[in-house]
Amino acid sequence: MWISTIAVIVVLVVVNLLNNKWAKQHYLLICLVATGVLLAIARFDGLSWKELGLDRDSWQPGLIWSAAVFGAVALFYAIAASIPAARRGFNDKRAAEQGWRSIAYNSTIRIPFGTALLEATAFRGVLLAVVAQGWGWPAGVIVSSIAFGFWHVLPSLDFHENSGAADVLGQGFRAKATSVVLTVIGTGAAGVGFCLLRGISGSLFPPMVLHASLNGIGLAVSWAFARRLRDI
Template identity: 40%
Template sequence: MRIVCAVAVLAVANLLNNWLARGPVLYVVVCVTATAALLLIARWDGLSLADLGLDAAAVRRGLRWAPVLVGIVLLVLVLLLAAPAGREAFRDARAADLSVGRLLWVSLVRVPFGTVLLEETAFRGVLWAMIRRRHGTAWATAGSSLLFGLWHLMPARGVNRSNAAVGSVFGDGTAGVAPTVAAAIVATAVAGVVLCELRRRSGSLLPPMVLHWAVNSLGYAFAWAAARWWLAG
């Protein structure tokens, strides 16, 4: 029952963020509110901060992972940008069209306090801990990762039109939407497994949060910069 309640909260948040609440501030409000609701459900389920990877000891452990994870993401992005073929991944209209102010908002507010806060609390925090307590770690990782993949069904619908690399693989027209969405669900489910394993190995929710933020925010920043200095014209 409590797992169903958590999934229902996520379903409502996903609907609001993708169909109704499209304003940048409202998106963050929805994410923060949904996060609070999930934490209340976790408390109702009897989970402690330690179960969620959020107690003081877990945060200290997580802080030791943070610079390494950010460094790895930066290295991968630099290597991609250095290779002519890799630069195609940065042709993304969602980032290229941002002003400096909007880029800062997305990287420093929307992603960490919207996307990362909700998704990591939900999928590597509350749901992972709830399923793990009932069915073990393997089921927790599989179940939360599958839900994480499905969570990206609606956001992935326009990616083949906004990202040139994705469009070149699946097509940038209507026919390319379905394979793009399917690929996004599979890719994010696999990413969910990686993030769950990071959560398990570190014993903290902070490392998956940091990695998620670094991939999203630094990815936006690199795509924004590439559009102006490496891909222009």
């Protein structure tokens, strides 16, 4: 159990460095390979598909939950986009610089089959189950959520350059440090929510779809608003 936990953490550290520093251009491939490696570690450790939230009995309820989650996220963004005060948060200059093909690829392929697939499998599937096997479900939720928060340290280093974030945090080292701390806390808390959804639904699909839809739809909406503001 200890060996499996350490193995999972080592894989995640290496993947994080590959995706954010060493081999960014191979992001999707790295995510897919890492997902397979993590599942192999879990199965080698004796975990069942049910413990991972991937057994066949969980597919139907998981898909129903996923559809409901996707609809809720789409509704949330539709409401937020209709509120003038909320639109500033969508003004991300990095998104505006991308073409529509890049946005379409990132929203429909890179995020769902790269980011969401890997992170759901890693944190709400394998790490949660490995820790829960030895120390119980609450410990699994805590460990996987803390790990999920620290997983976002490298990606968060440039988040304060987002136009919306810069309006609040400013620029410079202090802004970067604040951005990292807030991101770790925020994603750690989100990790708890994802784990709870995983437990309530009994399936890995709903938290995966929730993550993919929040990021994917959010990116598309940010791009649309940022481009509109840029062209005014």
